[in-house]
Amino acid sequence: MSKGKILFQLSGSIACFKACQLLSKLAQNGYEIEVVATASALKFVGEATLEGLTGRRVHREAFEPGQYMKHIHLARWADLILLCPASANVINKFAAGIADDLVTTLFLANDFKKPFWIAPAMNVEMLRHPATQSSLEKLESWGVRLLGTGSGALACGEVGEGRLIEPEILFGMIEKHFGGRGEVSRAEDSLKILITSGGTRVPIDGVRSIANFSTGSTGATLSDALTARGHSVTLLRARDALAPRAPVREKEFVTFQDLETMLKTELSERDYDVVIHAAAVSDYSVASLSSNGKDFSTSIGKVDSGEELTLKLHRNPKLIDQLRSFSRNKAIRVVGFKLTNSLGEAEQLEAVRKLASHARADLLVHNDLGEIVGARHRARIYSSHDPKNLVLIAEVEDKASLAKSLESLLVSKGRA
Numbered sequence: 001m002s003k004g005k006i007l008f009q010l011s012g013s014i015a016c017f018k019a020c021q022l023l024s025k026l027a028q029n030g031y032e033i034e035v036v037a038t039a040s041a042l043k044f045v046g047e048a049t050l051e052g053l054t055g056r057r058v059h060r061e062a063f064e065p066g067q068y069m070k071h072i073h074l075a076r077w078a079d080l081i082l083l084c085p086a087s088a089n090v091i092n093k094f095a096a097g098i099a100d101d102l103v104t105t106l107f108l109a110n111d112f113k114k115p116f117w118i119a120p121a122m123n124v125e126m127l128r129h130p131a132t133q134s135s136l137e138k139l140e141s142w143g144v145r146l147l148g149t150g151s152g153a154l155a156c157g158e159v160g161e162g163r164l165i166e167p168e169i170l171f172g173m174i175e176k177h178f179g180g181r182g183e184v185s186r187a188e189d190s191l192k193i194l195i196t197s198g199g200t201r202v203p204i205d206g207v208r209s210i211a212n213f214s215t216g217s218t219g220a221t222l223s224d225a226l227t228a229r230g231h232s233v234t235l236l237r238a239r240d241a242l243a244p245r246a247p248v249r250e251k252e253f254v255t256f257q258d259l260e261t262m263l264k265t266e267l268s269e270r271d272y273d274v275v276i277h278a279a280a281v282s283d284y285s286v287a288s289l290s291s292n293g294k295d296f297s298t299s300i301g302k303v304d305s306g307e308e309l310t311l312k313l314h315r316n317p318k319l320i321d322q323l324r325s326f327s328r329n330k331a332i333r334v335v336g337f338k339l340t341n342s343l344g345e346a347e348q349l350e351a352v353r354k355l356a357s358h359a360r361a362d363l364l365v366h367n368d369l370g371e372i373v374g375a376r377h378r379a380r381i382y383s384s385h386d387p388k389n390l391v392l393i394a395e396v397e398d399k400a401s402l403a404k405s406l407e408s409l410l411v412s413k414g415r416a
């Protein structure tokens, strides 16, 4: 019996050869597959290869005697529709409502009753192009699931985002979607999650900054674990923070102001169920700089290093306190983090209580630096609805267990 029916569409990218590896794995694992390829895709891989892998003939023409309605029937037949690789051209055509070949006509005739996933693959500049970016946003808002891209060496010789997600990761996502290996949360449990990760920097001048020691490893672990469980993750990641392994929608920040703006935009424009605020946000920004009695602006190129420098710092507002007011989903669940440095138990609890008193968070994760040694990363998860009455709900010894505990707490509460 077939494990699921997949309408597998390919468009013109060098990554078509990787799509063949995925096709082969899906066919070997009992999926029923119909392949549709654009004319360009067939310049990258031959029809004979695609037919050999799936055991079925490849659909390429919209106008074929006896099969004129296949742009309707194929989509109705499928349990899952996947465009892999998705070229910049097809993505932009989808968003513009153009239907001039079988792949684009199938999209325009799609009723969105079936999941429609796309796995982009392209040169980094094609991906970053405002046309492609706005098309991707539009497609997502219509209900298309964007599978993200990996980064690394691209076929064009450049390095950056835009690589097709590795076939084995895509295979895992599909298996999970169809309930294989019992790994995934059921589709109705899947949450839209925003994670912040890594540390912000405080610019002193155009070349210097004050940083903190955050590596972003907790954020990356959470992002990977939650993605693997089938949730839709957006990661706001510090430029130098550890990258997640599983591809997610990502945005990069450097300063407090960058992160504040991104949080405002993301939370006000998208319906998130959960925000996990794991970033180490600087408590201060530089208010003024002076050297030798002379004041400088932080935006100047470089302060001369020959003299002593005086920095005046002012306090930043706490971003965690504002997450609910930024969010258009007022029922969003907020997970905050508190790091203490080698405090006794009572002082640790006091620090968490203080954060709970203003953060309006649902859950607070506490770590103490003294309890982070090598892979051991003790964390306590508190329910913080009533700041005066914190409830310890889990205590874990490493980041993977933290991700697991958080996930089950968030899923058990359901969608906001």
Ligand SMILES: Cc1cc2nc3c(=O)[nH]c(=O)nc-3n(C[C@H](O)[C@H](O)[C@H](O)COP(=O)(O)O)c2cc1C
Pocket (backbone or CB within 6 Å): 010, 011, 012, 013, 014, 015, 038, 039, 040, 041, 086, 087, 088, 089, 090, 121, 122, 123, 126
């Ligand atoms: C060698 C080569 C590699 C290409 N790789 C990509 C790619 O990875 N992603 C992409 O969007 N376009 C790529 N292109 C450009 C597309 O193939 C081109 O835009 C084509 O018209 C896409 O047709 P389609 O979208 O109908 O499949 C490549 C072109 C060439 C010649």
